[in-house]
Amino acid sequence: MLKDKQISNEKTLKQYYIKTFGCQMNVYDSHRIAAILETLGFSPAISVKNADLVIFNTCHIREKAAEKVFSDLGRLNLIKEERAQEGQDTIIGVVGCVVQAEDEQIAKRAPFVDFALGPLTYHRLPQVLAQISKKRGIPLIDTEFPAESKFDFLPENTSMGGCSFLAIQEGCNNFCTYCVVPYTRGIETSRPVEDIIKEAKKLVAEGSVEINLLGQNVNSYHGEDKNGKERNLAYLLRRLNEIEGLERLRYTTSYPADVDDDLIACHRDLKKLMPYLHLPVQSGSDKILKAMNRRHTRGQYLEVVEKLKEANPELGFSSDFIVGFPGETDEDFEQTLDLVRQVSFIQAFSFKYSRRAGTPAALMPNQVEEKIKKERLIILQDLLFSYQLKFNKESVGKIMPVLFDIKGRHKGELIGRTPWMQNVHAELGKEYCNKIVNIKMIDATVNSLSGVKEGK
Ligand code: 5AD
Numbered sequence: 014m015l016k017d018k019q020i021s022n023e024k025t026l027k028q029y030y031i032k033t034f035g036c037q038m039n040v041y042d043s044h045r046i047a048a049i050l051e052t053l054g055f056s057p058a059i060s061v062k063n064a065d066l067v068i069f070n071t072c073h074i075r076e077k078a079a080e081k082v083f084s085d086l087g088r089l090n091l092i093k094e095e096r097a098q099e100g101q102d103t104i105i106g107v108v109g110c111v112v113q114a115e116d117e118q119i120a121k122r123a124p125f126v127d128f129a130l131g132p133l134t135y136h137r138l139p140q141v142l143a144q145i146s147k148k149r150g151i152p153l154i155d156t157e158f159p160a161e162s163k164f165d166f167l168p169e170n171t172s173m174g175g176c177s178f179l180a181i182q183e184g185c186n187n188f189c190t191y192c193v194v195p196y197t198r199g200i201e202t203s204r205p206v207e208d209i210i211k212e213a214k215k216l217v218a219e220g221s222v223e224i225n226l227l228g229q230n231v232n233s234y235h236g237e238d239k240n241g242k243e244r245n246l247a248y249l250l251r252r253l254n255e256i257e258g259l260e261r262l263r264y265t266t267s268y269p270a271d272v273d274d275d276l277i278a279c280h281r282d283l284k285k286l287m288p289y290l291h292l293p294v295q296s297g298s299d300k301i302l303k304a305m306n307r308r309h310t311r312g313q314y315l316e317v318v319e320k321l322k323e324a325n326p327e328l329g330f331s332s333d334f335i336v337g338f339p340g341e342t343d344e345d346f347e348q349t350l351d352l353v354r355q356v357s358f359i360q361a362f363s364f365k366y367s368r369r370a371g372t373p374a375a376l377m378p379n380q381v382e383e384k385i386k387k388e389r390l391i392i393l394q395d396l397l398f399s400y401q402l403k404f405n406k407e408s409v410g411k412i413m414p415v416l417f418d419i420k421g422r423h424k425g426e427l428i429g430r431t432p433w434m435q436n437v438h439a440e441l442g443k444e445y446c447n448k449i450v451n452i453k454m455i456d457a458t459v460n461s462l463s464g465v466k467e468g469k
């Protein structure tokens with residue numbers, strides 16, 4: 014019973030540590046989970062060894078990501094045992110997509126875990142923590158797809174500094190045949206327009222100059238306005254563009270088939286909308302796109318890219334690619350390389366196909382050998398990096414507005430991002446943190462630029 018009291022007593026200085034795996038949505042969720050814990054009287058621990066409560070926010074997208082969670086949990090259990098020898102108790106929680114997908118398996122594979130919550134139920138954390146001492150020894154697992162929206166139960170979102178995430182949509186109805194997201198994050202739901210506007214204004218008042226709208230399929234946003242009318246992402250962007258003090262808007266991740274003319278026009282009209290778009294294509298082969306159940310062909314993807322470039326010639330594209338999808342031949346892979354050459358992506362993420370239980374592609378014939386997947390990934394990444402390096406090199410000598418929000422490893426160094434999401438290192442005083450500064454670029458590598466402040 015003592016434990017219940019300690020957890021619910023706002024004044025006890027219990028410390029928490031959250032480890033985040035996976036995508037930006039998980040980074041955002043961890044930020045929201047931290048806020049819940051702070052309202053319960055927890056404070057952040059400097060390291061996992063100091064934490065009374067450790068939460069892993071997990072990713073299930075590829076096998077490697079999911080397995081890493083279990084191996085890291087094993088290591089965490091050793092720390093829990095060491096702390097126990099010193100008379101300290103440690104509560105271990107797992108949240109996120111691994112929980113949704115593995116469900117009761119968590120209890121089998123990591124019985125020392127105290128609780129597990131899916132990505133749609135972490136707002137129930139206070140009740141769960143209060144129940145833990147009673148249930149100790151049996152993990153408390155909640156993987157319901159709840160009727161309520163977690164957003165209505167979370168403490169208000171707070172600024173993450175100069176640049177904040179704001180989730181506007183969650184889930185996906187696309188059911189690409191390789192992907193677990195529709196099963197882990199559920200079907201698409203959109204938050205109401207006014208809730209988003211209010212949250213954005215609050216983030217700006219707290220110092221955010223950039224807001225990145227998040228969702229698994231963000232451009233199929235269809236939230237209700239105050240009259241109950243469904244509005245699209247373009248409407249939302251236009252409304253957000255009017256917020257005074259907000260300088261930069263981004264959105265991620267979008268689905269090519271859902272880029273409509275309204276959204277394209279935003280890239281022409283809205284100055285605050287950054288000239289960078291993450292638009293995953295996955296493959297350049299129509300045969301593979303069809304097998305992936307993507308709702309677009311190679312030609313349609315290229316057409317959308319062309320229209321967007323017409324709307325804003327400065328626009329740079331980034332993408333996700335999967336190599337070695339079942340049935341992918343050398344010719345299919347060549348089509349992917351060819352598409353990369355056509356679009357000259359300025360950044361990209363590429364992965365070997367990972368067979369996920371429960372998805373249709375896992376059962377498809379003609380699974381590609383690991384050795385071939387590896388070879389293709391190297392070839393693709395070499396090509397992608399060459400375009401990324403070219404783009405970065407072309408930035409040298411230019412003056413660009415950079416939003417700095419991270420301290421660098423070296424003393425007096427800040428790290429920020431250009432409008433095209435390039436990382437920039439510069440020697441700058443901390444008064445420039447969370448500010449946009451004009452920087453003259455002096456050097457470039459494949460992953461970053463370095464520069465100096467222009468003018469006084
Ligand atoms: N194997 C490999 N990559 C995958 N992705 C999603 N599912 C898989 C899988 N089973 C990639 C896609 C997606 C990105 C977030 O992860 O490229 O866009």
Ligand code: SF4
Nearest residue numbers: 185187188189192194
């Ligand atoms: Fe997964 Fe994206 Fe396809 Fe949705 S659109 S199923 S999140 S890859």
